[in-house]
Amino acid sequence: MIDTVIIGGGPAGLSAALVLGRAKRSVYLFDDANPRNQVTQHSHGYLTQDGVTPTQFRQKALADLRKYPSIKWGQQRVETIKKQDDGTFRVNSEGTEVIARKILLATGLKDVLPDVPNIHDFYGTSLYPCPFCDGWELRDQPLIVISENDHASMFTTLITNWSRDVVLATNGKSVLSAEQKASFASRNIQVVEEKIQALEGKDGQLKQIQFSNGRVIERAGGFITSTLTQASLLADRLGCKENENGGYDTDGFGQTTVSGVYATGDMTMNQAPQLLLAAADGSMAAAGIVKALAVEDFEMN
Numbered sequence: 001m002i003d004t005v006i007i008g009g010g011p012a013g014l015s016a017a018l019v020l021g022r023a024k025r026s027v028y029l030f031d032d033a034n035p036r037n038q039v040t041q042h043s044h045g046y047l048t049q050d051g052v053t054p055t056q057f058r059q060k061a062l063a064d065l066r067k068y069p070s071i072k073w074g075q076q077r078v079e080t081i082k083k084q085d086d087g088t089f090r091v092n093s094e095g096t097e098v099i100a101r102k103i104l105l106a107t108g109l110k111d112v113l114p115d116v117p118n119i120h121d122f123y124g125t126s127l128y129p130c131p132f133c134d135g136w137e138l139r140d141q142p143l144i145v146i147s148e149n150d151h152a153s154m155f156t157t158l159i160t161n162w163s164r165d166v167v168l169a170t171n172g173k174s175v176l177s178a179e180q181k182a183s184f185a186s187r188n189i190q191v192v193e194e195k196i197q198a199l200e201g202k203d204g205q206l207k208q209i210q211f212s213n214g215r216v217i218e219r220a221g222g223f224i225t226s227t228l229t230q231a232s233l234l235a236d237r238l239g240c241k242e243n244e245n246g247g248y249d250t251d252g253f254g255q256t257t258v259s260g261v262y263a264t265g266d267m268t269m270n271q272a273p274q275l276l277l278a279a280a281d282g283s284m285a286a287a288g289i290v291k292a293l294a295v296e297d298f299e300m301n
């Protein structure tokens with residue numbers, strides 16, 4: 001029997017494994033190595049790790065975990081988790097079965113991008129979801145904001161922190177009030193409501209945006225508002241209660257509404273989606289698990 005099975009080896013799951021390993025707890029970490037930021041070349045804003053690639057981050061984290069013999073991991077996708085009558089969990093992953101006292105879900109989120117042709121060619125290389133992550137690299141350049149939803153106005157305003165040369169493209173949607181349009185016009189921020197026909201560029205570097213009315217504008221990169229969805233249905237299947245943000249209800253230490261099932265990182269939607277915050281959340285959840293296990297063991301002996 002393993003003390004904790006962690007599903008997800010992003011910063012949240014990896015940080016949790018470190019805390020559990022250092023607490024002498026046995027851990028099995030399953031990860032199918034498809035984190036949300038897989039498409040990006042460099043990660044920013046994580047003190048001491050600024051500019052690392054997602055692969056380097058993972059390799060450094062695994063090097064840290066190797067120091068703790070009670071931590072095992074497998075590059076596998078977990079398919080099912082069943083809570084058993086005695087309160088333990090049966091975890092199945094590509095032929096491997098593990099019984100665990102606690103489950104920690106750290107499965108992350110996925111982006112659903114605006115419906116724009118070939119947007120995936122530029123996502124993570126010159127079009128990004130988060131200015132705090134990549135705004136510095138695009139500072140003071142001619143930028144596009146692609147937003148089809150009601151975040152368009154606030155998000156575009158935020159982007160002006162990094163560049164004053166911003167065009168907002170709503171891709172055929174009407175998402176701004178007359179007042180918001182007037183406010184942008186008075187600040188020389190163009191709003192283009194035509195549908196985007198094509199994004200042009202090379203090797204992930206955006207150069208031009210073509211609109212359905214034939215208009216073409218040149219841009220060096222930009223930001224998009226994506227819709228975030230859960231990367232895994234495991235929490236739903238276990239019966240964890242959702243919160244109003246589309247994540248899961250947890251107490252301050254990751255415990256969900258299902259006893260023994262913890263959730264952490266982006267998937268809880270309790271904090272901004274950032275590597276450092278996900279890692280911190282993973283540490284907190286692991287501390288909660290260690291405490292729960294210690295209390296159980298203390299009371300049994």
Ligand SMILES: Cc1cc2nc3c(=O)[nH]c(=O)nc-3n(C[C@H](O)[C@H](O)[C@H](O)COP(=O)(O)OP(=O)(O)OC[C@H]3O[C@@H](n4cnc5c(N)ncnc54)[C@H](O)[C@@H]3O)c2cc1C
Pocket residue numbers: 007008009010011012013030031032033034035036037039040042043044045046076077078079106107108109111123124128129130133134231232234264265266267272273274275276278
């Ligand atoms: C393009 C882009 C660029 C970004 N750049 C930055 C940046 O520069 N700085 C920053 O702070 N943040 C950045 N982010 C945000 C950052 O990626 C997330 O906040 C962070 O990855 C969340 O960590 P997590 O551990 O919660 O989830 P993730 O990192 O998404 O990890 C979840 C893991 O769980 C695994 N998994 C899911 N389901 C299963 C299953 N059933 N079985 C096994 N494994 C499973 C996945 O494969 C994945 O490896 C960026 C995001 C994007 C999209």
